[in-house]
Amino acid sequence: MADPQLPYLLIDFDSTFTQVEGLDELADIALQGHPDRERIVGEIRALTDSGMNGSISFSESLRRRLGLLSARREHLPLLVEQLKTKVSDSIVRNRGFFEQFRGRVYIVSSGFREFIEPVVADFGIDADHVLANTFTYDADGRITGFDPENVLSQDGGKIEQLRRLDLQGKVYVMGDGYTDYQMRESGLADRFYAFTENVSRDAVVARADEVVPTFDEFLYQNKLPMTLSYPKNRIRVLLLENPDARAAELFRAEGYQVESVPGGLDEDELVERIEGVSILGIRSKTNVTPRVLEAANRLIAVGAFCIGTNQIDLVGCMQKGVPVFNAPFSNTRSVVELALGEIIVLARRIPEKNPKMHQGEWDKSAKGSFEIRGKKLGIVGYGNIGSQLSVVAEAVGMQVYYYDVAEKLQLGNAVKCRTLQELLQQVDVVTLHVDGRKDNTNLIGAKEFALMKPGALFLNNARGHVVDVPALAAALRSGHLGGAAVDVFPHEPKTNQEVFESELRGLPNVLITPHIGGSTAEAQRNIAEFVPERIMSYINTGNTQQSVNFPNIQLPQQQAHRLIHIHANVPGVLARINNVLANRHVNILGQYLKTNEHIGYVITDIDKEYEQEVIGELRKVEHTIKFRVLY
Numbered sequence: 124m125a126d127p128q129l130p131y132l133l134i135d136f137d138s139t140f141t142q143v144e145g146l147d148e149l150a151d152i153a154l155q156g157h158p159d160r161e162r163i164v165g166e167i168r169a170l171t172d173s174g175m176n177g178s179i180s181f182s183e184s185l186r187r188r189l190g191l192l193s194a195r196r197e198h199l200p201l202l203v204e205q206l207k208t209k210v211s212d213s214i215v216r217n218r219g220f221f222e223q224f225r226g227r228v229y230i231v232s233s234g235f236r237e238f239i240e241p242v243v244a245d246f247g248i249d250a251d252h253v254l255a256n257t258f259t260y261d262a263d264g265r266i267t268g269f270d271p272e273n274v275l276s277q278d279g280g281k282i283e284q285l286r287r288l289d290l291q292g293k294v295y296v297m298g299d300g301y302t303d304y305q306m307r308e309s310g311l312a313d314r315f316y317a318f319t320e321n322v323s324r325d326a327v328v329a330r331a332d333e334v335v336p337t338f339d340e341f342l343y344q345n346k347l348p349m350t351l352s353y354p355k356n357r358i359r360v361l362l363l364e365n366p367d368a369r370a371a372e373l374f375r376a377e378g379y380q381v382e383s384v385p386g387g388l389d390e391d392e393l394v395e396r397i398e399g400v401s402i403l404g405i406r407s408k409t410n411v412t413p414r415v416l417e418a419a420n421r422l423i424a425v426g427a428f429c430i431g432t433n434q435i436d437l438v439g440c441m442q443k444g445v446p447v448f449n450a451p452f453s454n455t456r457s458v459v460e461l462a463l464g465e466i467i468v469l470a471r472r473i474p475e476k477n478p479k480m481h482q483g484e485w486d487k488s489a490k491g492s493f494e495i496r497g498k499k500l501g502i503v504g505y506g507n508i509g510s511q512l513s514v515v516a517e518a519v520g521m522q523v524y525y526y527d528v529a530e531k532l533q534l535g536n537a538v539k540c541r542t543l544q545e546l547l548q549q550v551d552v553v554t555l556h557v558d559g560r561k562d563n564t565n566l567i568g569a570k571e572f573a574l575m576k577p578g579a580l581f582l583n584n585a586r587g588h589v590v591d592v593p594a595l596a597a598a599l600r601s602g603h604l605g606g607a608a609v610d611v612f613p614h615e616p617k618t619n620q621e622v623f624e625s626e627l628r629g630l631p632n633v634l635i636t637p638h639i640g641g642s643t644a645e646a647q648r649n650i651a652e653f654v655p656e657r658i659m660s661y662i663n664t665g666n667t668q669q670s671v672n673f674p675n676i677q678l679p680q681q682q683a684h685r686l687i688h689i690h691a692n693v694p695g696v697l698a699r700i701n702n703v704l705a706n707r708h709v710n711i712l713g714q715y716l717k718t719n720e721h722i723g724y725v726i727t728d729i730d731k732e733y734e735q736e737v738i739g740e741l742r743k744v745e746h747t748i749k750f751r752v753l754y
C-alpha cells in the first residue's frame with residue numbers, strides 16, 4: 124500500500140507537542156527552594172499567557188520571562204527529563220506516525236532548542252527539523268537571555284521562519300497559540316489546526332480552520348495512519364437523569380465528549396437530542412423507544428445507570444447492533460435496606476404518627492402496631508434483591524416465603540411457594556421485587572389484594588406498572604390492608620420541579636417515596652463506575668460481558684487487529700466472513716461467535732498485515748448490522 128501523502132506539518136512545541144510550557148517548567152526547577160517561588164512562577168505563567176493570546180508582543184513576553192527565571196545551564200538536563208514525561212498523550216500514542224513521516228514534520232517554536240531537540244529526537248525528528256530559539260549564558264552558566272539574531276525571537280518570527288523554509292507543497296500548521304495561527308494568516312500556510320488537548324484559547328480556536336482536541340483527530344481528518352481505530356474525541360456521550368458525577372469524569376478521562384441533561388427527556392425531546400450521540404446514559408425514567416432508536420444515527424451503546432432495563436427497547440437496540448449495559452448489583456443492597464426499614468416503619472404505623480407529631484398532636488398508642496420478629500414475609504421475585512432481602516429479613520427474625528417464576532436457590536430457611544396465590548394467602552407482609560417486563564403489568568390487582576390477609580402490609584419497590592394503583596388505594600381505604608410503602612409509580616415526574624400526582628396521596632399508614640430505592644451515595648458511585656467501565660471495555664475490546672441484550676463474549680487481548688462484527692442471526696454469515704478473509708489470505712489468530720434469537724456477534728483477531736480492501740469487503744457481507752475494526 125502506498126504511503127498516504129502528508130503535506131508539510133509544522134507543529135508547535137509548548138502546550139502542543141508537550142502538555143506544558145517549557146519555560147514555566149524551567150522556572151519551577153530553577154526556583155526550587157526560592158522563598159518567592161510561587162509568586163514568580165505565577166508571574167511567568169501570566170506572561171506566557173499574555174504572549175500566547177496576543178495581548179502583549181511575543182518578544183516582550185519572552186524577554187520579561189527570561190528576566191524572572193534565574194535559570195542555569197545545569198537545570199536543562201533536569202528540564203528535558205521532566206518534559207519527556209509530559210509529551211501530549213495523543214502524540215505519545217502516535218509515535219509511529221512521527222517515525223514514518225519524519226521528513227515532513229517540523230517543530231516550529233519560540234521555545235528553546237536546548238530542551239526541544241532531545242525531547243522530539245525520541246520521536247525520530249532530527250535537529251534540522253527543529254526551528255527554535257537558543258539561550259545565551261554568562262561565564263558562570265547563568266541563562267542571560269536569547270540569541271537576538273534568531274528570527275524566532277522576534278515579533279512575527281514564526282512567519283519569517285516559514286518564509287525562509289521555502290517549503291514546496293501544502294503546509295499545515297498545528298498549535299495552541301496565536302503566533303501559530305499567524306502563519307496561516309500570512310498566507311504561507313494552507314491550514315491551521317488549533318490543538319486543544321492541553322489548552323484551548325478562544326482567540327485561537329475562533330480563527331482555526333479546524334479545532335482538533337487530539338492528534339488522533341488530525342490524523343483521522345487527513346486519513347493518515349493512526350494508533351487508535353477511531354478518535355475518542357468523536358465519541359459523544361449524552362447523560363440523562365443525573366448519574367453520579369464520576370460517570371462523566373470517567374468518560375472524559377477516556378477522551379470522550381460528555382453532555383449532561385439534568386432530569387429525563389420525553390420521547391420527542393430525546394428524538395431531537397440523540398442524533399450524533401454515540402453513548403446514551405439513562406436511568407429508570409427515560410424510555411428508549413423504537414422512534415428514539417430510529418433517530419439514533421451513531422449510537423454505539425446504551426448505559427442504564429440502574430438495574431431495571433424495561434424502559435429500553437432491548438430487541439430494537441439489538442437489531443441496530445447496540446448493546447445495552449446496566450449495573451445489575453450496584454444498588455441491590457440499598458433497596459434491601461429500604462425495604463427492611465419500610466417493613467418496620469409500617470408495622471409501627473409511623474407514616475401516620477410522624478406527621479401528627481409535626482403538627483403538635485401526641486398520639487401514643489399500641490393500636491395496630493406489632494413487632495416484625497416471627498412474622499411471615501412474602502417475597503415476590505426472588506432475584507438479586509429478593510434473595511438478599513431474604514437473608515437480611517431472616518437475620519431479624521422473620522419467616523421468609525418466596526415466589527418466583529424461575530427456579531431459584533432457596534436461601535437459609537426460606538420457604539418456596541408454588542404459586543403467587545399460595546404466598547399471598549399466608550404472609551403478613553408482601554414485598555415485590557420482580558422486574559418490570561411488560562407481562563408483569565398489573566401483576567397485583569384487586570383479586571390479589573383480596574387474597575391477602577386482613578391487616579397485611581404491602582411494599583412495591585419494583586416498578587410502578589406492576590401494581591394496579593386504584594385497586595391498592597381501594598384496599599387501603601377499606602382497611603383491608605394495614606399499610607403500604609410504595610417507591611415506584613406508573614407515572615413519575617420527569618424532574619424534581621414537577622408535581623407528583625397519585626391516588627395514594629393522603630391515605631393512612633402509606634409511606635410514599637420518590638423512587639429512591641437505589642438513591643444512596645454508595646449505590647450511585649458504584650453504578651457510575653460500573654457502567655462506564657463496561658461500555659469503555661466494549662468500545663475498546665468488543666467485550667460484551669454482562670450486556671443485557673447481547674451475546675456475552677470476552678476474548679483475551681492479543682497483538683492483532685480485532686474485527687467486531689454484528690449481524691442478523693441467519694445461517695452462513697460466519698462462512699461469508701471467513702471466505703473474505705481466506706480469499707485475501709488473512710491469517711486468523713482467534714475467533715469466537717455467539718448468537719441469540721436475533722443477532723450473531725463474532726469477534727475475529729487477525730494478523731496486522733492485510734490489504735485495506737478486506738475491510739470494505741467485510742462491511743459488505745450480507746446481513747451485516749455493524750462492523751468495526753479495533754487496533
Ligand SMILES: NC(=O)C1=CN([C@@H]2O[C@H](COP(=O)(O)OP(=O)(O)OC[C@H]3O[C@@H](n4cnc5c(N)ncnc54)[C@H](O)[C@@H]3O)[C@@H](O)[C@H]2O)C=CC1
Pocket residue numbers: 430431432451454455458503504505506507508509526527528529556557558559563566584585586610611638639640641642
Ligand atoms: N426502587 C428502586 O429504586 C429500584 C427498583 N429496582 C427494581 O427491582 C427489580 C428487581 O431487581 P433485581 O432483583 O436486581 O432483579 P433480578 O432480575 O435479579 O430479579 C427479578 C426476579 O423476579 C422474577 N420474576 C419476574 N417476574 C416475576 C413474576 N411475575 N412473578 C414472580 N417472579 C418474577 C425473576 O425471575 C427474577 O428472579 C428491577 O428489575 C427494578 O425494576 C431495582 C433497583 C432500584
Ligand SMILES: O=C(O)C(=O)COP(=O)(O)O
Pocket residue numbers: 406407408428429430431432454638639640641642
Ligand atoms: O435500578 C433501578 O432499576 C431503579 O429503579 C433505580 O432507578 P433510578 O436510577 O433511581 O432511576
